[in-house]
Structure formats: C-alpha cells, structure tokens
Amino acid sequence: MTTIKRMTRREALKNLGLLATGAFLLGSSDVLTSCSSDNGKKRIVFYFTGSGNSLYVAKHLSEKPLSIPQVLQGDQFEFEADEIGFVFPDYQGKAPSIVQEFVQKVKLKADYMFTIITYGMDNCLVTELWEQYAAQYGIKFDYINVVLMQDVYLTMFDQDQQRTLAAEKDEEIHIIRRVEDINSQRKWIYEFTPEQHQRGEMLMNMVSRNPIYPITSQALLRVDRNLCVGCGTCVDVCPKKCYSFGSQGITNTGDCAYCLACANNCPQKAIKLVREANPNARYRHPKITLQEIVRSNRQHG
Ligand SMILES: Cc1cc2nc3c(=O)[nH]c(=O)nc-3n(C[C@H](O)[C@H](O)[C@H](O)COP(=O)(O)O)c2cc1C
Ligand code: SF4
Ligand code: SF4
Known part of the structure; x- marks a missing residue:
C-alpha cells in the first residue's frame, strides 16, 4: 500500500516555496x-x-x-x-x-x-x-x-x-x-x-442535461482530513473563497467555479472529487509554478 508522508504545516509550506x-x-x-x-x-x-x-x-x-x-x-x-x-x-x-x-x-x-x-x-x-x-x-x-x-x-x-x-x-x-x-x-x-x-x-x-453550473464546492469536492496537513494552499488558490480553517480543520463551502485549482495543487492529494477518474493523479502545467496560480487566484490579503 502506498503511504503518503505526513508533513507539518511548516514543512509543507517550505516544500512549496510558500513560507514567505x-x-x-x-x-x-x-x-x-x-x-x-x-x-x-x-x-x-x-x-x-x-x-x-x-x-x-x-x-x-x-x-x-x-x-x-x-x-x-x-x-x-x-x-x-x-x-x-x-x-x-x-x-x-x-x-x-x-x-x-x-x-x-x-x-x-x-x-x-x-x-x-x-x-x-x-x-x-x-x-x-x-x-x-x-x-x-x-x-x-x-x-x-x-x-x-x-x-x-x-x-x-x-x-x-x-x-x-x-x-x-x-x-x-x-x-x-x-x-x-x-x-x-x-x-x-x-x-x-x-x-x-x-x-x-x-x-x-x-x-x-447535466450542466456543471451551478455547483457548490462541497457538492464537488471532499477534503480527506487524514491526509491534510493544513498548509493552506487550497485557501490560496481558490478564486471563490471556498476554503477556510475551522475548529475541525480545513472546510470547503460555497459557490464553486469548478476550476479544480484546489484539487490539482493540494500537495497531499487530500482534495478528492466526489466522482473522478483517478484521485491520485493531479496536474499543473509543467511550466507554471504554484506561486503563479496563487498570484492568479488568491482572494485574501
Ligand atoms: C469543469 C471543466 C470542464 C471542461 N470541459 C471541457 C470540454 O467540454 N471540452 C474540452 O475539450 N475540455 C474541457 N475541459 C478541459 C479544459 O478546458 C482544459 O484542460 C484547459 O486547458 C484547462 O485550462 P487551465 O489549465 O487554464 O485551467 C474542462 C475542464 C474543466 C475543469
Ligand atoms: S487540503 Fe491540501 S491544500 Fe488544503 S490545507 Fe490540507 S493539505 Fe493543504
Ligand atoms: S479552487 Fe476552484 S474547484 Fe476548488 S473550490 Fe475553489 S472554485 Fe471550486
């Protein structure tokens, strides 16, 4: 069985080059x-x-x-x-x-x-x-x-x-x-x-007959809290402010653009679609950095 190494939030941010x-x-x-x-x-x-x-x-x-x-x-x-x-x-x-x-x-x-x-x-x-x-x-x-x-x-x-x-x-x-x-x-x-x-x-x-909109983030996606390390990348890449930290950890809610930036950029592959072809396969264009996606979509501070 494949095991995914648990990281601290600091380690995850460092790996992503997102500490600052x-x-x-x-x-x-x-x-x-x-x-x-x-x-x-x-x-x-x-x-x-x-x-x-x-x-x-x-x-x-x-x-x-x-x-x-x-x-x-x-x-x-x-x-x-x-x-x-x-x-x-x-x-x-x-x-x-x-x-x-x-x-x-x-x-x-x-x-x-x-x-x-x-x-x-x-x-x-x-x-x-x-x-x-x-x-x-x-x-x-x-x-x-x-x-x-x-x-x-x-x-x-x-x-x-x-x-x-x-x-x-x-x-x-x-x-x-x-x-x-x-x-x-x-x-x-x-x-x-x-x-x-x-x-x-x-x-x-x-x-x-089966349009993608309207859709809510919670209807499309689930966060696997056993995998999540709380790095906050999903918060940073979501253009619709769907993610936030609560007492239970990260939660997703609200109107979703179906852009899949969250699922594709989560370093732990902790964000799964309710229905999807391969929950372990993710993609970002090889010549575009995570920082560029954050810069494009970030909705806070
Ligand atoms: C919600 C959704 C619907 C899509 N529908 C189509 C489609 O109908 N036909 C198609 O050829 N590609 C479709 N795609 C693929 C994207 O158009 C394509 O991968 C695009 O290059 C992604 O651009 P981005 O990386 O800038 O987000 C869809 C992707 C998403 C996320
Ligand atoms: S769901 Fe993924 S991107 Fe979001 S905080 Fe957890 S590990 Fe980071
Ligand atoms: S990043 Fe895109 S797909 Fe993910 S919750 Fe936000 S709007 Fe929806």
Missing part, C-alpha cells in the same frame, strides 16, 4: 498595470486559469497578463488599449463562470479584440457560443481561436494517462501560430465544418 507567501504576491497596482506586446501595440490580456494551461498561453501574448479573479476584486472595470484579449479554458463548451461574470461587468475599448480558448478533448461549439455570449454585452471579437492542451477535467480523465497524450498535442506549435496571428492582427473566427457543428450541437444537448 506575501513576498511573491503582486501589489494591487501591479495587477492593473496594462501591458505592451511584441508588435509595439498597447495590449491588455485578461486570463483565467485553474491548472496553468491558459496562463501559459496568456504569457506568450503579454509579459503581464491580468488575472480576471484579481481584476474582479478591484474597482476598475473600464479598459482601453490598441488590442484587448482573453485567454481561458473551455468548460463544456462555455466560458468559466468567473469569465462570464467579468464580461457582464467590464467595459472595453480596443481596435483589435481577440480570444484564445484552451481545451483538452473536444471544443464542442465553444468559439461560436463565446462569440454570441460576449456580443450580448457589446464585445465584438476580430479573432477567436483554440489551443489543444492537457485535459484537466478530473471528473472524467486520469491525469497520468492525459500526460502521456499531451506530447502528441503539439501545444507549443499551436500557441506560436496563434501568437503570430494576433501579432499581425489577423481577423478570423474559428469555424466548424457542418459535420463538426452537428456533432457539437449533439454534445451541447447532452451536457445541457
């Missing part, structure tokens, strides 16, 4: 610093990530992409630049709830608007549905495309198996092509063939 947690967090003014791009234009990139894929793409487009959960904590919702873009994961053909919430609040002004959506298996009709969703709030895109990456939907996919498939996805080449498109302000919206469209509609009908 506050030191690596951006100041709030940095969070809203706008960015410039390789093509000399003023470009702002907004992103949301649970396990790092979308942040990895966003970093190719801007030195300082802006985390949507961080912007939502502030009071600035009007942005103007030459180019404004979004990068986020596909959740069952739609944008994550946090991205939807952001689009409802924000006012954007730019000559060129783009989106890259990361996905893992089948992008259903995500580009089309996103274009329609954003249009309701007055946002019109010049360019929408997708990048195929590791599928982090733990509910259905074993991350150890997915890791072996990831090399075949050529993500680096696809990212570079999308960046070249955007740097040259290419106008293009990802199109589906009639067959893909028919299949996408069928899939969307299936998922609409």
